[in-house]
Amino acid sequence: MPRTAEFNRAALAALAAKQHGVVxxxxxxxxxxxxxxxxxxxxxxxxxxPLLPGVYLTHTGQPDDExxxxxxxxxxxxxxxxxxxxxxxxxxxxxxxxxxxxGDRIGAVDVLVPLAVR
Numbered sequence: 001m002p003r004t005a006e007f008n009r010a011a012l013a014a015l016a017a018k019q020h021g022v023v024x025x026x027x028x029x030x031x032x033x034x035x036x037x038x039x040x041x042x043x044x045x046x047x048x049x050p051l052l053p054g055v056y057l058t059h060t061g062q063p064d065d066e067x068x069x070x071x072x073x074x075x076x077x078x079x080x081x082x083x084x085x086x087x088x089x090x091x092x093x094x095x096x097x098x099x100x101x102x103g104d105r106i107g108a109v110d111v112l113v114p115l116a117v118r
Contacts, residue, residue, distance in 0.1 A: 007032035016058045020066040024074040025054040065089065072109040077117055084110035 012031040016023050028038050041048040041056075048056045051071040057063050063071065069086050082090060086109045 005034065005037040007034070007037070019074070020064070020070045021058050022051065022063070022067050022070040022074060023056055023058055025056070027074075028056075068109050072111050076111045076113050079117065080111045080113045082109070083112045084108075086110065 007028075008031045012023065012028060012033070015027060015031070025038065029035075040046060042050055047060065048058050049060065051057050051063060051068070052075040055071045055074045057067060057071070065086070069082055069090075072086075073080050073082065081087075
């Protein structure tokens with residue numbers, strides 16, 4: 001009989017669902033997931049994929065806007081906030097990507113962080 005990893009799967013699944021399929025490494029570890037299991041999930045052919053350092057999409061496929069925004073916020077820290085096009089979308093003021101300013105980075109998510117955060 002194969003061994004299964006011992007961690008709070010229900011809590012981690014609920015968190016991932018709430019965060020648009022995105023979890024931070026620290027969140028996975030807090031659920032009881034070991035480094036070995038986490039590394040196994042994010043391996044090349046694994047079910048999870050890295051989005052940013054220490055932030056993972058818990059399913060295959062492309063992340064949607066909400067998942068990318070959540071990844072940026074998890075990466076930037078608890079005091080970060082969305083800004084730019086992502087903030088406009090959240091407030092129902094989505095800008096037309098085709099008519100954005102010259103050099104606009106399609107798909108970029110910008111966040112603001114406190115000055116003391118590196």
